[in-house]
Amino acid sequence: MGKKIGVMTFHRAINYGALMQGYALVEKLKDCGANSSMIDYKCPFIENAYRLTWGLNKKTITGYTTWIKSIPDQIRKKKRFRKFMKKHLTLSKGYNKDNISKCEKEFDGFVTGSDQVWNMQVCGNDKNYMLDFSKDNSKKYSYAASIGGYVLSEDEIEIAKSFNKISMREKSASDYIANATGKEVHTDLDPTLLLTKEQWERVICKKRVIKKPYIFIYSVHPQNRMVEYAYKLAKEKGLEIYHLHNRVKKDLKEDNVHLIFDSSPEQFLSLIHDAEYVITNSFHGTVFSIIFQKQFLSELETKGGFNNRVWELLCKLEIKRRILDRVPGINDGIVIDEEIDWNTVDINMKKEREKSVEYLNSIVN
Numbered sequence: 001m002g003k004k005i006g007v008m009t010f011h012r013a014i015n016y017g018a019l020m021q022g023y024a025l026v027e028k029l030k031d032c033g034a035n036s037s038m039i040d041y042k043c044p045f046i047e048n049a050y051r052l053t054w055g056l057n058k059k060t061i062t063g064y065t066t067w068i069k070s071i072p073d074q075i076r077k078k079k080r081f082r083k084f085m086k087k088h089l090t091l092s093k094g095y096n097k098d099n100i101s102k103c104e105k106e107f108d109g110f111v112t113g114s115d116q117v118w119n120m121q122v123c124g125n126d127k128n129y130m131l132d133f134s135k136d137n138s139k140k141y142s143y144a145a146s147i148g149g150y151v152l153s154e155d156e157i158e159i160a161k162s163f164n165k166i167s168m169r170e171k172s173a174s175d176y177i178a179n180a181t182g183k184e185v186h187t188d189l190d191p192t193l194l195l196t197k198e199q200w201e202r203v204i205c206k207k208r209v210i211k212k213p214y215i216f217i218y219s220v221h222p223q224n225r226m227v228e229y230a231y232k233l234a235k236e237k238g239l240e241i242y243h244l245h246n247r248v249k250k251d252l253k254e255d256n257v258h259l260i261f262d263s264s265p266e267q268f269l270s271l272i273h274d275a276e277y278v279i280t281n282s283f284h285g286t287v288f289s290i291i292f293q294k295q296f297l298s299e300l301e302t303k304g305g306f307n308n309r310v311w312e313l314l315c316k317l318e319i320k321r322r323i324l325d326r327v328p329g330i331n332d333g334i335v336i337d338e339e340i341d342w343n344t345v346d347i348n349m350k351k352e353r354e355k356s357v358e359y360l361n362s363i364v365n
Contacts, residue, residue, distance in 0.1 A: 002033040003364050006092060006107035008129055010115050010122075011038050014050045014081050016268045017192075017220075017284030021114045023089055024191035025143060027199070029111070030090075032357065034364045037090040039103060039110075044096075045124025050078065073262040080264035088203065097126075100133045109363060110134055114144035114169055114190050118160070121150055130159045137162045141363050144169035144188045144356070146309070147176075157181060167359055170312050188356040190313075192287050193349065200291055205270040209263075210242060216275035217243040217257075218268075218285040222303035225324060226279050227257070229297070233336065239276060244268065277336060279324065283309045290317065290345065297336050299324040317348045 007029070011022035022038055029036035052074055085091065095103055110131050116122045117129040131140045140162060146169045152160065157180045160166065167186040168174040178185040215234055217226055227243070234241050234256075244260040263271065269288060272278055278289045278296040289296035290313075298314070300307045300323055314320050321335050 002035045004106070004108045005029050005034040005036040005364065006039040006103060006110050007036060008039050008041060008110060008112040008131060009117055010043075010046060010129075011040075011085070011089065012042065012050075013046055014078055016265055017282065017287075018115055019081060019084065019089075019265055020269075020284060020288075021191045024195050025111070025114065026090055028191060028194045028357070029360060029364065032360050032364045037092050039095060039100075039107075040091045040093065041095045041100060041128065043123055043126050043128070045126060070261070077262040077264075080262070080267075084265040097128070100128055104134055104136065104139075107139070109139045109141060111141045111143050111363065112145060113142050113167065114146060116146045116148045116150070118142070118145045118147045118152070118156070119150040120153075120156065122148070127156070127159060130156065131163075132159055138164050141165050141167070143167045143360065143363075144190055145173075146170060147173050149305075152177075152180060165359075165363065170309055172308060172312070186359050188359055189352050190283070190287060192284060193291070194353055194356060195291075197291050197293070200269060200288070201273070203266060203269060204273055205264075205266045208274050209267050209270045210274065213239055213276045215239050215241045215277045215279065216271050217241060218272070218278070218280040218282050219243070219245060220282040220285075221305075221307070223281055223299060224302055226281060226299050229324060230279050231256070233277060233279075237276070242271065242275075244271060279336075281307060281310075283307065283313070286310050286313065286322075290319075290349075293340070293342055295336055295340070297322055297324045301325050316352065317345050319345060 007022065007026050009022045010018040026036045026038050052071060092103065092106065112129055112131050123129050134140055141164055144167055160177060161181045161183060166177060166183055167188045168177055169188065169190055171187050174185040174187040215230055217230055219226060230241050240258065242258045242260060244263055272288045272294065273292045275294060278285065278294045280286055280289065280296065281299040281302050286298045298310050300311055314322055319340060321338065
């Protein structure tokens, strides 16, 4: 029996990427020889974010009506996420803010990551995601942690300094944390990229969700041009469009588009796996398009800002042209049918995986 490692991340969020990266990190630690499990921690802020009562604060009749109509989808989706967790995720016993310190005795080490676990705005300033509950600094590690655009406070920088080893997901975050703490900081792959295509295919639905060929859109940010481009592509290719949103939005209407709001995590993977084309502004939508080797485009510049996480990943794998945005010298025209050099992608991925697995092995062994 290997070292007992507890993983701390946003596994209870009703979010495909958050759940998948948590699952992948636990599984990869097992591959490295650890006796790993997800710390089943209930963060009040995150739990509240996915309660059905979120719509009670709507200030307009339209907003309130939209929320009422969305409730069945919300219930189905949440049930499907919990079912995936029960079936696929190795969980510890339950913890909350009052008893989280007790898990110190249960585990030989802790890993926090990936996702934006060091962005205190995402978790309601819950420093348990920075492993502040552990008093043994030798047990504390991060793996591919992310901060988005968040700037750590002086107290949070001091907590980061206490870590045995630090790994961030984006190079920009690594540089920032290294400068702030004076510690060596690794830059590693999102855990979803550590598992192979074959490993993920064991998780997807056994039967196709959509029988006919289709274009798949997955959006987590308000898009600029994604749907407009998908319409043109659908007309050119004679395909139908299926659009999955990360959050339920019953007020959203798109002509000639099949809107999806309540897919299970397994269905989410299948929708990407079986699509003819994928168009997304999601980091994990991009990740799984790469894993399943799809013809895809990622929109970087959305109404929510620039997606630096996706851009850094595309640069690392040498597929910068897989963007919907027009960037002079990089993408002067849309290239969704341009052949992708998957051999080069695989070589770059192998190199990054080896480096990331070496880091995980240093924790386990």
